[in-house]
Amino acid sequence: MKSTAQxxxxxxxxxxxxxKKVLKPKVPIKAASKVNPLxxxxxxxxxxxxxxxxxxxxxxxxxxxxxxxxxxxxxxxxGNPSADGTGPVCMGFPRGHISEVYGPEASGKTTLALxxxxxxxKQGGTALFLDYEHxxxxxxxxKLGIRFDDSFAHLQPDxxxxxxxTLRIAALAxxxxxVVDSVAxxxxxxxxxxxxxxxxxxxxxxxxxASLLPKIVKVLHQPSKHNNxxxxxxxxxxxxxxxxxxxxxxxxxxxxxxxxxLKFFAYLRLMVTRIGSEYLEVKDSLSREKRRVPFGNxxxxxVIKSKVDAKQGHSCNIFIRYGQGIDDYYTMIESGxxxxxxxKSGAYYEFEGQNIQGREKFRRFLMSDPKSFQxxxxxxxxxxxxxxxxxxxxxxxxxxxxxxxxAEIGELExxxxxxxxESSDG
Numbered sequence: 001m002k003s004t005a006q007x008x009x010x011x012x013x014x015x016x017x018x019x020k021k022v023l024k025p026k027v028p029i030k031a032a033s034k035v036n037p038l039x040x041x042x043x044x045x046x047x048x049x050x051x052x053x054x055x056x057x058x059x060x061x062x063x064x065x066x067x068x069x070x071x072x073x074x075x076x077x078x079g080n081p082s083a084d085g086t087g088p089v090c091m092g093f094p095r096g097h098i099s100e101v102y103g104p105e106a107s108g109k110t111t112l113a114l115x116x117x118x119x120x121x122k123q124g125g126t127a128l129f130l131d132y133e134h135x136x137x138x139x140x141x142x143k144l145g146i147r148f149d150d151s152f153a154h155l156q157p158d159x160x161x162x163x164x165x166t167l168r169i170a171a172l173a174x175x176x177x178x179v180v181d182s183v184a185x186x187x188x189x190x191x192x193x194x195x196x197x198x199x200x201x202x203x204x205x206x207x208x209x210a211s212l213l214p215k216i217v218k219v220l221h222q223p224s225k226h227n228n229x230x231x232x233x234x235x236x237x238x239x240x241x242x243x244x245x246x247x248x249x250x251x252x253x254x255x256x257x258x259x260x261x262l263k264f265f266a267y268l269r270l271m272v273t274r275i276g277s278e279y280l281e282v283k284d285s286l287s288r289e290k291r292r293v294p295f296g297n298x299x300x301x302x303v304i305k306s307k308v309d310a311k312q313g314h315s316c317n318i319f320i321r322y323g324q325g326i327d328d329y330y331t332m333i334e335s336g337x338x339x340x341x342x343x344k345s346g347a348y349y350e351f352e353g354q355n356i357q358g359r360e361k362f363r364r365f366l367m368s369d370p371k372s373f374q375x376x377x378x379x380x381x382x383x384x385x386x387x388x389x390x391x392x393x394x395x396x397x398x399x400x401x402x403x404x405x406x407a408e409i410g411e412l413e414x415x416x417x418x419x420x421x422e423s424s425d426g
Contacts, residue, residue, distance in 0.1 A: 063308065065092035066125075066177050066232040069115025070326045071377060072316040072335070073301050075384060077268065078309045090308045092116070093177070096220050096230030097267030097307075098213070102237035102256050107272045108299050108320045109236045110136075111144070113179045115326050116234065118145040121152065125176035130163050131156045132185035144325040159189040160205070164212045171216075171231040174224030182236040183209075183258040206259025213265045235262060269305040274298070278319070296321040296330075329363045332376050339383035341376060351376060 045053055062082045068074055078090030093099045093116060101109050117127040129136060134156055138148070146152060157163030163186065170178055180186075188208045191200045216233070223230050237256045254271075256263070263269065277294040284291050302315035319330040333349070336342035343350040349362045352372065356362045366373040 062087050063090040064095040064230065065090045066095065066116055067092040067119040068112060069119045070112075070301075070318050070331070071328050071381070072318050072331050073112070073270075075381060076301065076303060076311065076314060076316045077270075077306070079381070079385065080309055081385070092119075093232040093234060094267055094308055095176075095232045096223075098217065098220070098233045098235060098262070098265055099268040099270070100235045100237055100256075100262055100266040101270045101272060102239060103272035104239050104274070107274045108297065108318075108326075109238075109272050110181055111320055111325055112270075112272060112301075113181065113234050113236060114141055114144050114146060116177060116232075117152065117179065118325075120177045121145075121147055124151075126151045126174075127153075127177040127179070128166075128170045128175050129154045130166060130178065130180045132163060132187075133181055136181070140323065143323055159192045160186040160208050161189050161212070164216065167233065168216060168219050171219050171233070172222070172224060174226040174229055175231055176229060177232050177234070179234045180236065182238060183256070183262060184238040184240075186258070203259065205257070206261065209258050210261040213261050217265055235266070237262070263305070266305060267307050269303070271302045271304050273300045273302070275300045275317070294322070296327065327363075329366050329373065330359075332366070332373070332380055333359060333362060335380045335384075336376055339380055341379040341383060 042055065060082060063078070065078070068077070074091040075088075077092060078094075079088050081087065082089045101112055103109055113129075117129065120127050129152070131154060136154060138154075142148070148154075155163075155166060157166060163180065167178055167180065183205075186205055186209075188204045191204055194200070220230060220233060237258065240255050240257050242255050274297045276298040278296045278298065279292040280295050281290055282293050283289065297320045299318050299320050300315055301318060303311045303313065306312060317331070317334070319327045319334075321327040321330070333342065336351070337344045337349075341351075347357050349356050349359065351362075352375070354365065354372075356365055366376065
């Protein structure tokens with residue numbers, strides 16, 4: 001007799017008729033084993049979804065992008081040649097994806113976004129600035145080179161949902177660049193409708209973003225029917241200190257507002273940090289005393305997450321001049337000296353036979369002679385890419401040699417489990 005405890009096997013899941021029709025073998029069983037199961041699956045999927053699910057073919061072409069307005073940052077993001085050798089992978093903010101630029105206050109985040117708007121306008125494109133902070137200064141934006149015409153719009157949404165719907169419509173319409181300033185200033189509609197005496201619900205911004213961002217990502221992947229282009233979206237964010245009641249008090253200031261959803265959906269994350277200032281000696285207008293006054297900031301731009309060129313941890317230095325934005329002349333002079341494209345002896349700079357005293361005079365010379373600046377730029381980028389290729393090869397060889405050596409002498413040790421836990425942003 002059969003045991004009553006024996007369980008009957010559950011009935012198999014019923015497949016759709018069109019799937020059964022495709023999967024039904026039309027050849028002898030012996031020959032059916034040679035059929036590629038993926039081919040059968042793709043045919044079944046195509047019939048089941050009526051062709052709605054498209055297969056993505058291999059693409060080696062560079063990603064379409066919007067320049068950041070800085071040669072150094074463009075090269076940092078995707079300056080290495082693409083697989084087919086047609087050009088760099090992505091010299092700027094990638095189109096069809098979300099980029100996040102974050103850092104402490106007054107570090108240059110908004111300036112970087114505004115410079116990208118200037119670049120897209122130069123190329124004949126359009127840009128939208130969603131000003132949640134209500135703080136964009138038109139005078140400063142104009143000094144950077146932004147034209148307030150039909151190629152640029154400055155909007156101030158009332159709440160998060162209204163702004164995200166505006167972003168969705170703009171992306172579908174074919175706007176080239178959309179800047180959101182900032183995530184920290186976004187307030188969900190539910191919180192806006194509360195009285196001042198009522199406290200905001202904890203995590204409301206993070207929950208709203210987690211719900212809205214997946215929809216925005218899908219919209220960005222669809223090229224516009226108007227101009228067949230995808231929009232590049234920049235979210236500006238601020239760092240926040242972690243609040244902790246445990247031993248040691250608060251945590252680091254690298255945490256950003258808005259929860260973790262933006263970290264996961266961002267294709268590129270850049271951290272902007274001020275690392276120093278440049279000073280001029282001027283006379284005070286009241287006391288007539290000489291004072292050292294800063295006229296710009298040395299700024300570090302670091303790649304925290306990148307699906308463009310896998311450069312997590314790489315960084316570059318730029319100089320932001322007060323009232324003028326990113327100073328590429330300053331950056332190219334410093335890079336030219338570092339890569340020996342420009343010879344420096346004391347206070348003198350030598351380039352293409354020109355011997356000029358003082359960095360500021362050399363900068364004015366490059367501003368007055370665009371062709372010389374372009375030649376300096378080309379020389380620096382060539383040296384950077386050549387050096388990057390050499391370093392990559394040397395590092396790979398060194399890693400292999402170290403591994404072989406340690407394996408031969410039996411010095412390989414097991415890695416503790418706690419060191420295998422990654423702390424990346426996904």
